[in-house]
Structures are given as structure tokens and as C-alpha cells.
Amino acid sequence: MEVINAAPIAYNSRVRNFHSDNVAPACEAIMAAVGAANSGMAASYGGDALTARLQSVAAQLFEKEVTVFPVATGTAANSLALSQLAPPYGAIYCYEAAHIVTDESGAPEFYSGGAKLIGFPAADGKIRPEQLTHAIAFAEDMGVHHVKPAAISLTQATEWGTVYSLSELSAITAVTKRHGLPVHMDGARFANALVHLKCSPAEATWKRGVDVLSLGATKNGALCAEAVVFFDPARAEDFGRRRKRAGHLWSKMRFLSAQLLAYLADGLWLENARQANAMAARMAQGLKSVAGARLLHPVDANELFVALPGACVTALEKQGFEFYRWPLYATETGVAIRLVTSYATQSADVDEFIAAAQRC
């Protein structure tokens, strides 16, 4: 058979890339942990020592017995979690432009066997308790003709880079408790929210009434690692079967668990998130000096939505800065863009962007 020569591919470090936090490489500590995990034989399918250790680390971190299921993607984490909470004939209440609604290609419907996502409008990405109350009342009035209230899903930090305060969370989960509905939190950027909230993981989750957390690591320095965290192990019954039949049970699970261990065990997750958030704050501060720039949302975490004059946006793109235009927000007075910072973003990267924007 012919030998094919795979010449090495050079990556240019694109420090001007604000597309997303998932364009960054994995951080060194996590790469090292993966390398360290690659030693000798290990029991497959999660029977290894690292996966066992992850359970105890997570329990210590959340100050509670938890059950943790590592998976490789956020879509998998969210969809598996929701399928555990909602029957096929159930309603999952959420924000109308939540990631699970617009960015997962119908994965929650697929995994749940057809449950319906019922999205509420929310300018800042945060749903309100009264929206929930109203929707549940409608469903109860409709009986079998409508999908059954089954669960709610909150994104923390939200899709617009805002963060639910602890009291906002409590107000929502007061409603869900009244109706016996479980609460899922899409924490693809949970560490960024936590750093903003300045509270413990427990305070931000189960003490606020969250039942299941999709805990993201990939956007914050991992190669490919998310975890579904159940705060009540009883609720996780058969979840391992769901993960397996979705093809998300890794045979060499140690490589997933190793990432999560390195992420969680020594504060790396918060350290990375602090850097990302700080860079976003620096960017927000810098934009104040840019003529015609306007922040469209508060910058609580590591995403910025900014309206800029169209000519300025074009000029930035020409200079090699990378970001998404956000067409939903396009207005006559300007073009909206999204900027995302990550653990890998440096002050100089931000300052260079601001300088370029000022020049426009």
C-alpha cells in the first residue's frame, strides 16, 4: 500500500480571533493531564481510577454527593440531561433563543423522543418567573391536548453574556418547586458565571434549586470535556444507559475524566474563567472610548455584543480581526457583532482590537 506523506501543518496563532472561546487551544495543564493519563492499561468504559476520582472531587467541590457523567460535547450534555428530565410528551421551558433551541439542531428533541422546547422572550436572555407560571397554567388548562410541563432549562452564563443573579435563580426555582418540575442548568460557561457571582458552586446550583448541571470545560481550556452533574443521585437512574445508547460512553474514558479532573481539582477552571472575564471587562471598558460603539447587553461573563458603525466593522474585518456579525441585532444605525474572550486572550489582544476600533 502506498505510503501517504502527512506533512506537518503550521497553525498561525491568530491573536485577533474573537470568534468564540472554542477556537482556543487546550490549556497546558489539561494537555499534561491527558498525557499523564496515557500510562499503562486501564479498565474501559469508566471503570478506571481517574473516573472514580472525578466523582469524589466533584462531591467535594459541590459539598454534596453528586453523580457526574463526563461527555465530549455540550450538546450531548444538555440533550442527555433533558432527556432524563422530560418524557417524550413533555414541555421544557426555556429562553426562546437558548442554545438548546437555536444551536443544537434539534438535539433535545432527538434525545427526549420529541419533547417540546417552549421558549420565552427575554431581552437579556433571562427568563422570568411569571412567564413560567403563565405557561404552566396554560398547559394545565389544556390537559392531554398540550405537552405536559416537565422541566425548565436555564443558561448560566446566558447566551448574551449576562448572568442570572442568585436571587433571580431563586425566584424561578420557587415556581418550579411549587409545580414539582426539575431544573436543568446549561453551564457551558458555568465557570464564567461563577467567577462573576463570587459564590461557591453549591450556592450557584443545588442551593438555588438546580437539579442537573451541564458543566462545560471545552470553552474554558479543555480539548473536549463536559460533565452532566446530578445533585440527587437518585435522579440519575439509568442515565448511564442513555449515555451509552447515544454513543457518548467512551471506551477510554480516562481521557475525558483526566481533563475534568485537571479542570476542577485545583481551581484551574476558575483561574481560566477569571482571565476570560477580565479580558471581556477590559474590552467593555475600552469600547467606551470608541466613537459609535454601544454595548447591547451588560458584560457579566466573557461575551460582548456590540453595535458599531458598519464601516468600522468592515475595517476591523479587513485588518484580520475575527468575530461574528450578529444579524438579528442589525439596525439602521449600525452593525452588531459578538466578541468572545477566553482563557487564552491576553491584554495585548484586547488593546490591539480597541486601538483598531478607535482608528476607524
Added chain:
Amino acid sequence: MEVINAAPIAYNSRVRNFHSDNVAPACEAIMAAVGAANSGMAASYGGDALTARLQSVAAQLFEKEVTVFPVATGTAANSLALSQLAPPYGAIYCYEAAHIVTDESGAPEFYSGGAKLIGFPAADGKIRPEQLTHAIAFAEDMGVHHVKPAAISLTQATEWGTVYSLSELSAITAVTKRHGLPVHMDGARFANALVHLKCSPAEATWKRGVDVLSLGATKNGALCAEAVVFFDPARAEDFGRRRKRAGHLWSKMRFLSAQLLAYLADGLWLENARQANAMAARMAQGLKSVAGARLLHPVDANELFVALPGACVTALEKQGFEFYRWPLYATETGVAIRLVTSYATQSADVDEFIAAAQRC
């Protein structure tokens, strides 16, 4: 927040582990490729250069334009592929104890929306053309009352470590062509089969009528990498959507593609498989000298199914040798076990096992 100390975990190299080829670590070349991929920013969701390169490497390797979709697990590869071939009301014909039937927790049914796996008996794990002909005739006779013939799935190498010969493949695909049915090949151990067949990848697949291949790498030296290979790109329409909504589209895809590139580009996959197969052959040869040992299947690839006296099996287990007892094959005259070799198995590991077995 309390800092949790994650002490390093020591793995003992268990050279006596014949549980499966997935207990082995990743091989050095693949680990190095993952490390090299972790350089700078890269477009997410497969927009990176490594993923693009993988397409062309695969095309060169298979001597044909192909479309390749990397995923992390074999169950994902198989189920996604089958869901592309079979409608929810379709029949997928296969071996009755195929991995997709007994070991994937219903994943093919989940992904396909309820298609039915119709399994044929086969002592050696290889289905026969006439079984297919008969089943299709029955389905056609039944009309809408029965599931519609939609696809077949062959495992190569099979679940019993045997390998379909090229002419056996042709005989089956002659039937499928007559009925216009696509052919899926579960190639979790495709490299091991290829080494046995001593032919090109093209000869072993599309030239024999295979339409879609689940190409495994994880059992043969990767961390977590499989690929769904479509030999007719037209058949892959919307497959990317299926992968996304199943949560199998990685944001940092480069880390999957890097593994597959290292695996395929310079013959590593065949080199690893040759070692695994050679160790299995050595084991088979050695077992001839063990009193009471009997091979239950020809050893074409890297799995051995062996009947041994019960006392001998127990003794081997006590000495720390690891393998599965295979209860389906248990007989009055002995206990059946499965031994799996991998790229990481060394001659000394095999010899030690044989010596221990001889001592029983």
C-alpha cells in the same frame, strides 16, 4: 473556594490484561499528533486545516472521493451511519449477535428513530447471502405490515475474530445490489481485517459493494477516534446535521482529526494492526501446546475464543491474567474465554500467558 488537591494517580502497567483492545493506552504517534494540533487558534466545528487534510488523505487512501466524518466512539459511528441508510420504518439486516445488536444498548434504534435490526444466526459471525435473500422475500411478501428492507450491516473483522473473505463479501453485496440496498460495514477492527486480507482499503470496501464504513481507530491505538466514511458523497447529504444533533460534532474538531490523520497517513494503522494480529496468531499457536485448550473460531484478526478446563481458567485469573469469560459458550467440558491482543501486546506477554496455561 477550597482548593482540592488532586494527587497524581499511578497506573500499573498490566501486561496481563487481555480484556479488550480498548484497555490499552493511546500509541505515541497519536499522542504526539494531538499535542501538535494544540497550537494556536483554529476554526471550530471542523473548519480547521487538519479536518480538511483528513478528507484528502482518506481520498488518497481509498483511491476515490470520499466524505469522512470523525466521531469519538464506535457506537456513534455505527448508529449515525445506519440512521443515514435506514428510514424509521426500515429493516437493517445483520448478524444476530452483532455489536450493533447486543452491545450498543439500542443505539441504532435510537438514532434511526426505531428501525428494526433483523439478526441472522451464524456460527462464525458471518451472515450468508441466502439468509438475506430469504428475509427480503419475506418482507416483500408482507408489504406495509412489515418493516421495509433498508440496509445491511456487516462487521469486519467479525465479533468472533473471523474475517469475511473478499468473495464472501461479494456474494452478499450481489444480493444487496439486486435489491438496491446499501451496505454498512462496522469496521471497529477494520485495520485488523485489512491486514488479514492483504488487500487495499478500496478492495476491501467499495470495490466489494460497501457504501459506508465505520472505520475504527480507538481499539487500535487512538484515544477516541472513529470515522464514518461515505464512498459516495451524495449519500452523505445532511449527515453533518445528524452528527450535530446527536452531539457528536466537536467544537475543537482538530483533536479528533489529528488522531485520524496520524492513524491513517503513514501506515500506522496497519503497523498497529499487524502487531495485534501477530500476537493473536502467536497466542493461537501457543495454545496448541496447552492440554485441553480448544479454539472455538479461526483466529483471523486479534481476538481469540478459547475453551479451557474450568480449573485452568480459575488458575489464570488468580495469577492476575485478565480476560472475559464468555458464558454463551460455556460447555460441560470447559469454560470459554475471550482473549484480545492489541498493538501494545508484546511477545513476552503472550508467552507468559501460554506458559501459565501450560502449567495448569
Added chain:
Amino acid sequence: MEVINAAPIAYNSRVRNFHSDNVAPACEAIMAAVGAANSGMAASYGGDALTARLQSVAAQLFEKEVTVFPVATGTAANSLALSQLAPPYGAIYCYEAAHIVTDESGAPEFYSGGAKLIGFPAADGKIRPEQLTHAIAFAEDMGVHHVKPAAISLTQATEWGTVYSLSELSAITAVTKRHGLPVHMDGARFANALVHLKCSPAEATWKRGVDVLSLGATKNGALCAEAVVFFDPARAEDFGRRRKRAGHLWSKMRFLSAQLLAYLADGLWLENARQANAMAARMAQGLKSVAGARLLHPVDANELFVALPGACVTALEKQGFEFYRWPLYATETGVAIRLVTSYATQSADVDEFIAAAQRC
């Protein structure tokens, strides 16, 4: 075994019942047709003569070769039709409060394997072309991350008793044609719309770009009969399999087909709908004379949504008039109710209601 005595149950004719058109009994002509069908043996599963005849009657009626699949409920008709048009990863565009969204308990998601209904706001229940254009553009921009534009569904007459004009239909289907998307029409009250439009069935459907029609009969005089009508038989491929595996293929199909034949063959469907519409118009006219009454929507078909003073609504209920309060429309100035007329409604029934309302 003990003999259980089933004493006859007396139904009181409730002429004050405006709950829905489905509280009416079946009309005499359809009952007679069912009785006539009960003669001798007949081939099962649609192999009977009446089912064959239904195909030709429908073809004549729609001036086109069509394929007709009788089913027993509107939810089945809609969900089966949509599952034929949209893949599991598809988007179905519709009105946000369409019957398929709010009143079918997730049936379209179930049947399609998880396709997403994307609902547009519309005060009068009629979606607008530009809403469609915008949503498709968004989906195309999102690529694999979003569900794929797959179909649209229009309700005719709408949930608010309005009717799309022919030009409104054309404006919408001009968009769908541009994007190659099929159009489903939920015609649970199609006859009522047709009578309003005063055009041929062909003009109201396929000549306007409709691909599949859920043609209702149950609300308009049948016991339990709806039909899925494909205007392009090629689009109906395997639809019979979908119907079967959903449990909607009757073994004694003649009893379904007989209803539809009686309904369609001699103009009964239009005659019944004319009566229902006329009674709704009479009610609308009468309400003008009721102080404080306000129609919330134009009355194009056989449903009225009326705001009345709360005390008046309560008084009407106490007098035994039956209708739904419509909480979504409740305002400070009054209570909204829905009144539905049917083929069985008589002028005296309407006049009695108006007289009672005037007395409030």
C-alpha cells in the same frame, strides 16, 4: 360468567352547546353510508372496493391524480403528513398557536422523530411571507447548528376562524417554492374555508402550491374520518408504511372510506359547511345587537371569538349555554369566549343564544 346489564343511556340533545363542532353527532347520510358498507365480507387493510372508489372520487374532485389516505383523527392526519415532509432534523414553520403546536400534545414531534415546529406570531392566525423568508435566512446562516428548513404548515380555516385568501396563500407559497419547501395545509375545517372562498378545491390547494392536505370530515358531520391527500403521488412514497406503523391502518378500512365517500361524493361536505358558516354569520350579525359584545376576529368560517362583559358570560353559562372561555384573550374590559357552530346548528339555536345575550 356474570351477565352485565348495559342499560341504554339517554342523550339529551343539547342545542345550547357551542363548545365545538366535534360535539355534534354524525350526520344521517354518513351514518347511512357506514351501515351500507357493513355488507358481506370485504378485503381488509384498504383492499376493499370503497377505498378504491375513494381514490377516484378524490381525483375527480381535485381535478388531478391524488393519493388519499383515510385516518380516524386530525392529529393523525397532520402528524403523519408532516413526518412525510420533514426529516427528524427539520424545521416546520407555522403559526405559533397552530393546532399542531398547542393542541396535539407533541404529536408532530413524535411522528417526525423530533422535527421542530417554529411558530410565528400572527394576530389573525395567518403567517406572513416575510416571516418565512426571515426564518429561512436565519436557518441557512446557522448551517448544521440549526434545524434545516423542511416544510411549512398552514391552517385553513385558521384557529381563529379566519380564512387565508387565495392571494395570501400564493404570496406564502411563492416563498416556499423559491426554497424548495413543501407546503402542508391543516384542513380540519377545510370545507368551511372552501365555502368562504367560493372556489374549487383545486384552486384552494395545489393550484396555490399546497402539496399535502389534511382534509377533515369529523368536525363537519363524520363519525371519525380525515384524509391525508397528496397532490403529487410521488411524494406519498412509503406513506402507507408510516400510517401502518402508527397504528392508523384500519383492518376494516371500508368503514373509514365509506364516511369519506359519503362526505365528498355528492357535495355533502359543502352543504354541511355552508350551514355551519351561515350559522356563524348569523351569530356574528346577532352579536351586533348585544351591548358590550365585540368580535375579536373576522368571522370567515364557523368559529367566533367574542369579548363579552364578564357578568353576561356567567349568566349565559348559568342558562346552560356551553362554550369555552378563552383565557388568552381575557382583558380588563371583558371575558373572551369561543363559539363554534356546526352543520347541526339551527337558526333557532343561534337566535336563542343572541336573545339570551341581549337580556344580560
Added chain:
Amino acid sequence: MEVINAAPIAYNSRVRNFHSDNVAPACEAIMAAVGAANSGMAASYGGDALTARLQSVAAQLFEKEVTVFPVATGTAANSLALSQLAPPYGAIYCYEAAHIVTDESGAPEFYSGGAKLIGFPAADGKIRPEQLTHAIAFAEDMGVHHVKPAAISLTQATEWGTVYSLSELSAITAVTKRHGLPVHMDGARFANALVHLKCSPAEATWKRGVDVLSLGATKNGALCAEAVVFFDPARAEDFGRRRKRAGHLWSKMRFLSAQLLAYLADGLWLENARQANAMAARMAQGLKSVAGARLLHPVDANELFVALPGACVTALEKQGFEFYRWPLYATETGVAIRLVTSYATQSADVDEFIAAAQRC
């Protein structure tokens, strides 16, 4: 609009039709009940008086509080019932050629979201306790890699016209109880089995460990009526939602309930089944006098599987007798056919067939 003339269609009474019990018309008593139900307005979706009455009649009949859900087809009854018992990742154990496996086009997989039917071989259509024990042990050994034992389904009378004895039922449900698995009974011909068993409905079902019964009426004299009977109402939670979202909740439910009431209330179901069974017994007796005829199964209910010389089968077909050739049973010595009798079969019909067979 053109008026289409629907000329009446004459059905020839085909007394030579032994195709199936579903080719018979509805019996007079049930037709009369449907007519009687068509009186005045009635609450829709099962809120009517007849549906309420059905619950109490069924409770009296089964000597137990039960929950009864009428549906129109047996496939719907079976699939809905199984979807209530088995999760999407579950295993449903049954006979390998059960109706749910071969004749429902994948409906159980569809309704359950992908549960797997695991079929056991059984010459007489009756599964054995040890098959169940073995399969459950295998599943438990496999853990998350295999589908989870979830339910069993028994067909009574079986697909081959045999009937499980009460002790055979008890032996099976002893196993299911040990493992906490619910038992479904496909009773498409339950009345025929009951007449054979000469016991009460309670003795044949819940007293033997049956949890859910698909109770058929269509094959035994109804137009279109089956019922899902839960012997523990707690197990029926949300079942009404499942029925609705499958499109099997009739708006004019009274027409379904009326059939079932007429069927069950005064012993009609047993009377009809006695006639069908008696005619099958008469046929079996008669066949003893036919040279070359051989019964392939005991005739416990109303189906006969008979091997006849090929020339004889052809001759019978030419004389207008209708039945299915059963190719699975074709042998070198003859052709297998299936004969089904129904409540509408008369002694003269049987005698005519026997006489014709004797003449061959």
C-alpha cells in the same frame, strides 16, 4: 362545483372467505350500538357518558378497578401499551414471530422511542420461562451495553391459534415477578382464548400476573375497537397523553366506547368467540377426513394451519375459497395454508370447504 355521482357499491357476500377474521362485517348488535350513540350532542374526547360507563362495565367484568383506553386498532393498542411499560433503552421479550415483531411495521419501536423486541423461538408460538430467565441473565451481565430488561409481551390466543394454559401463564409470570418486569398481553383474539380456557377474564389476566391487556374486538365483530386495559390504574399515569400524541384520542369517542360496551356488556364477545372457535373445531374435525391434510398446530381458538397437497390448494383457490398460503411452512410434501373462522362463519361454510377439500 361539479357534483360527483357516487353510485352504490354492491358487496358480494363471500362465504368462502377464510382469509382472516377481519374480513367479516361488524355484527348487528355493535352496529346498533353505534347508531344509538349517534343521538344529540356529547362531550368530546371521552368526556361522554358512554365512555364513563365503559370503565365501570370493565371493572365489573374484570372484578377489579381497571383503567380502559379505547383505540381503533390493535397495533395502536399494543404499541401504546408497550411504550408505557418500556423505556426507549428497554428490552421487550416476546415470541420471535409475534404480531408485534413481524406484522406491525415497527410500531412498538416507534411508540417506545426505540425499545428492542427480543424474540424467542417457539414452535407453538408460546415462549418458555427458561428463555426469559436466560435472556434477563444475559442482559444483566452486559450492563449498560445492552438494552435493559423492561417488559414481556405474550399473545393470547397466539399467532398459531394455540392458547397459553393458565399454568403456562403462571410459570412465565413467576419469572417476570422475580425480576419486577411488567407483563403485556396482546389479546387481539382474547375472547377466543377465554372461551377455550373456560375461566373468568380475571383468572386469565391479572390473577395470572398480566399487567396490561390489549383487548381486541375488531376481529370478533366490531367495526374498529380495541381497548388497552390497565389492571393497576397507577400504571396508566400519563397514558392518556401518549394516546393523544399518537393521534388515537377520538374527538367523538362515544363511537368507540359504544362498540366496546355492546361487545362486553352482555356477553356478546364470548358468544361471538364461541361461534368462531366452534367453526374452527368443526373445520379441524372435518380435515381429518381429507386425505393428505395435516394440522400443523393444535386448534385452540379460531385459526387453523393446515398442510395440504399442493394440487388440492390450487384447486380450492380456483373454486373461490380464500385463505393465505403460509410460505414459512411450505414443505416438499405439501403447501401450508391458514384458515381463519369468525363469528360470521356458519357451519355450511365450513362443510362446503371440507367437501371441496375431500374432492381434491
